[in-house]
Amino acid sequence: MTTRESAGDRAAGTTGQDGRRFASYYDRHVVKPPVWHERYVGGYLYLGGLAGASSVLAAGAELTGRPRLARAGKVAALTGISLSAAALIADLGRPERFVNMLRTFKPTSPMNMGSWLLAAYGPLAGAGAVTDLTGRFPAAGRAACYGAALLGPAVATYTAVLIGDTAVPAWHGGHREMPFMFAGSAMASAAGAALLAAPAAENAPARHAAVLGTVLELAAGRLMRRRMGMVAETYERGRAGSLLRAAETLGVLGAAGALAAARAPRPRAIAALSGAALLAASACLRLGVFAAGVASAEDPRYTVVPQRERLSAAAS
C-alpha cells in the first residue's frame, strides 16, 4: 500500500512500498476497475477454454478410433460452451439485448468477433455432442466434430485478446503471453474432463495433454510475469496471488497424477482425481487472472508508473 503524506499534500504525492514516487489524485484509480463480475467473466474465460480444447481432443479421438474419449470431449465441449454463453449473457446489464452483439461485424471489437465465433462454434459443438449421444446422423456428427475442432482453438485463445484489449494494466501488459497461457490451461482442463469421463484404455492422449498443457501454461505465465515489470506484482499478491498459487499446485499435482495413473494400482480413481485437480487448476488460473486485472486497475500506481517509464524511455 502507499503511505500518505501530510494532509495538505495528500492529493499531490504518494510514495510506493518500493520507494518509487508517483503522484495520484487522493490515491484514486485512474482507469475504472472492470464492471465485469468475476464469477461470470472469469467463469466464461475458463469454460470457453475447456470447451474449445475439448473439441480438439474429441476430434483427435474420433480420428484415432477412441469413441469413449471422443464422446467425453464432445460432451465437455457442449457443456462448457453452453455454460460459458450463459455466463456471458448473465454478465450483461441488459441480458435481453444479447443479440445486439450480432447486429454488426466489427473486427476492432474482440467481444464482437468472439460473439460471431461462439455463434458458429456453439451449434457445431452441440451437433457433435447430440449426434454422438443419440447415434443419429453419424456422418453429419463427425463433420460437426471436425468443424468444432477447427474453431475450438480460437474459442480457447481469443479470450486472452478479449481481456488484453483494455486499459487494465495486468491484462494489457500480458497480451503477448496470455494467449499461450490460456491455450495451455485450456488443454489441461480438457484433459482433466477427459480423465474424469473416459475409460483408462482410451485416455492416454488426455494424460499426455494434461502434462503438455500444464507445462505450456506455467511457462507462458512465468514469461508473462517476467516481462511485465512492476505490474507482475498484481499476479503475486492478494486474492490473485492465492488463486494462481492454487492453480499451480493443483495443475502440477493433476499432471503428475495423470502421468502416474497408467501404472497406479487403481488407475481409474487416480485418473479421476487428477482430472478434477486439472479442472480446478484451470478455473483458479482464470479467476486469478481476473482478480489480478481488478487489482491492477484499482491502484493508480500500476497505471501511472509504467506510463511515466514509457514517457522517460521515449524522451531519452
Added chain:
Amino acid sequence: MTTGEMAPRAPQVQEEAGYPRHPPRMGFFTDTSVCIGCKACEVACKEWNRLPADGPFELTGMSFDNTTQLSASTWRHVAFIEQRKPVRAPGGPAGDQQDLRWLMASDVCKHCTDAACLNVCPTGSLFRTEFGTVVVQDDVCNGCGYCVSACPYGVIDKREDDGRVFKCTLCYDRIGDGLIPACAKACPTESIQYGPLDELLERAEARLADLHGDGVPDARLYGNDPADGVRGNGAFFLLLDEPEVYGLPPAPRDATRDLPAMWAHAAVAAVTLVCGIAVAFAGSRRAG
C-alpha cells in the same frame, strides 16, 4: 469542412468515420488556470442531461471534491488539489513556502481521436458523430461493460441499476441545434470553452504562451497532441501540474493499437494448442 488557408490541425476524424460532408470537429478546451471550483458545470450537466444522483451524499475529505470521479451519472467532475507550494501572482512578490496552492480542474470525457471505448464496443452502440464526438446510443447498448475497461481515462461507466453505460455526449442534442454544451454555457470564468477544435487549439497555445510569459512555467497542455497514444483528444486541457496529480493518465493509449499483434499471438497460440494435442495423440499407442 474547415475552409481555406490553414490546414486543419486536429485529425478530421469524421471523414475516417465515413461522413463525406460534415461540420468542423467540435470540442472543449478546459483552461484549468481560471477554474474557480464553483461546480456550475457539474450542476448544469446534471440538469440538462437529467442525470440521477450517484449515491447518497457523503463528505469525502478530498478538499471540496465530494463527487470524486467521472461516472455514468457524472459527466463533468471538478477536482480540487491542495498543495504547499510558493505561489506568485503575475507581477507580485514571490510567495513563501507556507503558501497553499489550490488547483481546480473540471474533467470530462476526452472524445478521443482513437477512442478505445468506441473501438471495442461489440454492438455499435458507441458511435462517432458528425461533430467528431463519441456518443452512446442507449437504445442499442446491452451493458456488456467492455468500454469501461477499455477507456484509458476511466471516463465511461455503467449505471448498475440501469444496466447500461453512460458518458458525456458533448451535449449532442444541443450542439446540433447550434447551442453550446450546458457545462460551457454555465461556466462563469470561461474555463470551459466550446468550439471548433482547430480554433480551440490555437487559442490554447496563445493562452499557454501568455502564462509562460507571466511566470507560470508549470502550465502545460494535455490531450492536444495528435501524436499521442489516442491521436489527441476532442476535449483537451491546460493544466498547472502533472496530469496524474489531477487523476489523469500521463501517457494514455488506445489498447486497440496492439490488436493486430494480439490476434497474431492468439492465432499462434491456437496452432500451438492443436499441435500440443496432436503430439499427445502421436505419443499414445492404442492400449487395446
